[in-house]
Amino acid sequence: MSQRLVIDPVTRIEGHARITIQLGDDGEVADARFHVTEFRGFERFCEGRSFRELPAITSRICGICPVSHELASARACDALLAVDVPDAAKALRKLVNLAQLVQSHALSFFHLSSPDWILGYDSDPARRNVLGLAEARPELARQGIRLRQWGQQVIEAVAGRRVHPGWAVPGGVARPLSAAARERILAGLPEALATARQTLGWFAGTAADHQEEARVFGNFPSLFMAMVGPEGELEHTDGKLRFVDERGAVLADQVEPRDHRAWIGEAVEPWSYLKFPYYLKHGYPGGLYRVGPLARLNCCARAGTPLADEALAGFRQLGRGAVLSSFHAHHARLVEILYAVERIEQLLADPGILSDEVCAVALRSRRRAVGACEAPRGTLFHDYEVDRDGLVERVDLLIATGQNNLAMNRTVAQIARHYLSGQRLEEGLLNRVEAGIRAFDPCLSCSTHAAGKMAMVVELLGGQGELLDAATR
Amino acid sequence: MGALSPAGRARVATVWLGGCSGCHMSLLDLDERLLELAPRLDLVYSPLVDAKLFPEDVEVALVEGAVCSEAHVELARRVRARSRLVVALGDCAVTGNVSALRNALGGALPVLERAYLDPGNLQPQLPAAPGLLPRLLDRVLPLHQLVPVDLFLPGCPPHADAIHAVLLDVLAGRRPALQGKVRFG
Numbered sequence A: 001m002s003q004r005l006v007i008d009p010v011t012r013i014e015g016h017a018r019i020t021i022q023l024g025d026d027g028e029v030a031d032a033r034f035h036v037t038e039f040r041g042f043e044r045f046c047e048g049r050s051f052r053e054l055p056a057i058t059s060r061i062c063g064i065c066p067v068s069h070e071l072a073s074a075r076a077c078d079a080l081l082a083v084d085v086p087d088a089a090k091a092l093r094k095l096v097n098l099a100q101l102v103q104s105h106a107l108s109f110f111h112l113s114s115p116d117w118i119l120g121y122d123s124d125p126a127r128r129n130v131l132g133l134a135e136a137r138p139e140l141a142r143q144g145i146r147l148r149q150w151g152q153q154v155i156e157a158v159a160g161r162r163v164h165p166g167w168a169v170p171g172g173v174a175r176p177l178s179a180a181a182r183e184r185i186l187a188g189l190p191e192a193l194a195t196a197r198q199t200l201g202w203f204a205g206t207a208a209d210h211q212e213e214a215r216v217f218g219n220f221p222s223l224f225m226a227m228v229g230p231e232g233e234l235e236h237t238d239g240k241l242r243f244v245d246e247r248g249a250v251l252a253d254q255v256e257p258r259d260h261r262a263w264i265g266e267a268v269e270p271w272s273y274l275k276f277p278y279y280l281k282h283g284y285p286g287g288l289y290r291v292g293p294l295a296r297l298n299c300c301a302r303a304g305t306p307l308a309d310e311a312l313a314g315f316r317q318l319g320r321g322a323v324l325s326s327f328h329a330h331h332a333r334l335v336e337i338l339y340a341v342e343r344i345e346q347l348l349a350d351p352g353i354l355s356d357e358v359c360a361v362a363l364r365s366r367r368r369a370v371g372a373c374e375a376p377r378g379t380l381f382h383d384y385e386v387d388r389d390g391l392v393e394r395v396d397l398l399i400a401t402g403q404n405n406l407a408m409n410r411t412v413a414q415i416a417r418h419y420l421s422g423q424r425l426e427e428g429l430l431n432r433v434e435a436g437i438r439a440f441d442p443c444l445s446c447s448t449h450a451a452g453k454m455a456m457v458v459e460l461l462g463g464q465g466e467l468l469d470a471a472t473r
Numbered sequence B: 001m002g003a004l005s006p007a008g009r010a011r012v013a014t015v016w017l018g019g020c021s022g023c024h025m026s027l028l029d030l031d032e033r034l035l036e037l038a039p040r041l042d043l044v045y046s047p048l049v050d051a052k053l054f055p056e057d058v059e060v061a062l063v064e065g066a067v068c069s070e071a072h073v074e075l076a077r078r079v080r081a082r083s084r085l086v087v088a089l090g091d092c093a094v095t096g097n098v099s100a101l102r103n104a105l106g107g108a109l110p111v112l113e114r115a116y117l118d119p120g121n122l123q124p125q126l127p128a129a130p131g132l133l134p135r136l137l138d139r140v141l142p143l144h145q146l147v148p149v150d151l152f153l154p155g156c157p158p159h160a161d162a163i164h165a166v167l168l169d170v171l172a173g174r175r176p177a178l179q180g181k182v183r184f185g
């Protein structure tokens, strides 16, 4: 008699999902799946609107990485206009994208995941969250909150507001940066840098305590994809694509984002609203690849800023070839925060960033275009086709988290097999399965908390899949 | 003053229906004010905490997002039944906003077909797993069309200061007053 265990909703992730765990006749875990239970349909309802509206509309796909959607969208629109975006606008877009990386990574690391390590996977679930952290470790909580706050303040200083700023526009950005805003950002920068360095030092030092998670939280060979700059350096806004394998060997390099469909296919499964992208050449599901902080550090040749390059060298010690465990994405996020703070300082040091030439003006001159950038969770593509008047005929979105769908499914199965059986279903163990998902920091953009009448349901299924019994925990 | 935990803290919930989580980000944009609030309230249900069931006896529930699926209907009704004060947090909950743009297409099928029956996909099919994937409603609803709402806090997202004001009023046992603190969009 097999059983199905449902974790619903998966909590402390940015979106809504559930996990089902299938137990075999022997009471051992046979399989596990990660289901995304929400769908909002942006691709269809953008059709018929002017492409100029798309940056503002598509930013509403996600409140955590709205800047990434705004930028990918604006970049697709730049290409429809066939314009040369002014340098200051390019630099400001990079800066805002990096600020978002800081706030989003800080949220993932401090607010959502650190309660598992600081308070314990098995600690009281009612306090195992950011408010519990604030009571148990007020200084750590304050540092995390202030780091995220600085990232948000940079976005606000440059783009006008923190969430959905409506600032990146086709051809550039809506406003130049003022000298006063630059000073405000710089005033908070030393503290952000200090927090980034200190947190990285502390977390890297706890590696010995996390060996078991590193072994089973998504630890398997796979491909990785990320944007890189012309010399293979980290680049989050203006780069081209690189694919590497589990040894770190480059499979494809400097691929134009507009050609992504020649490299990436998507499969649909009946049990999830999230599609399953795969590397076309290796087929489905063999073409499993990962994106996001782990992939970016595995793909790049170097970071390109002094402290982050040092930190990257330390990170590389975690693997031979590519670093394979998704648990190390937490570490990768801290390296990227450090990089982002350093790079923001470099960008602000260029006097050209205050230029008031921030937007090129043109009429629609192409019918199809792709815009891409690195969102906090991985490469994001907006692919648009418009008619002669610039009304949208087709929108195709390939979202960062979706590209980790195969890997997240592999991960929940790996963790469930390691920790669980019919005899061992304690809450703390189930929380570890969720923690494996948290390591990916999924941003299930079209997502929500669906209703879960029962906290966790163990359903006993008969040979024909019929429900024999159900129990709530 | 209403629902209190044994520790004397107000029982607060935040709920995520069909939205982008931007309203929850605005809540986190309270920044260090979160640390001041932490000892005064228990977050008994929220995407930020590990509760799986919406609990009984909640003082205030902040609800982000529009009602888009059968699962949202069920959750929104439970939230209403178990909360003293239900706040529609943000334009999606207040008006439907971006989440309701698909209503103009006349049902859920066109949006699903566009995404999943694309011939470029491998195994094109409409996802359907009864009991696992909630069915989408044909018409997306603002929260008040399904359940009575006590307070509307518009904005896409609402400003963190407005959310803060509501929480302070609730903690003080006052009925929140929002004149001059809100915006749409």
Ligand code: SF4
Pocket: A060, A063, A163, B018, B019, B020, B021, B022, B023, B064, B065, B089, B090, B091, B092, B093, B097, B098, B155, B156, B157, B158
């Ligand atoms: S109101 Fe705006 S910020 Fe809030 S969930 Fe809806 S789209 Fe997102």
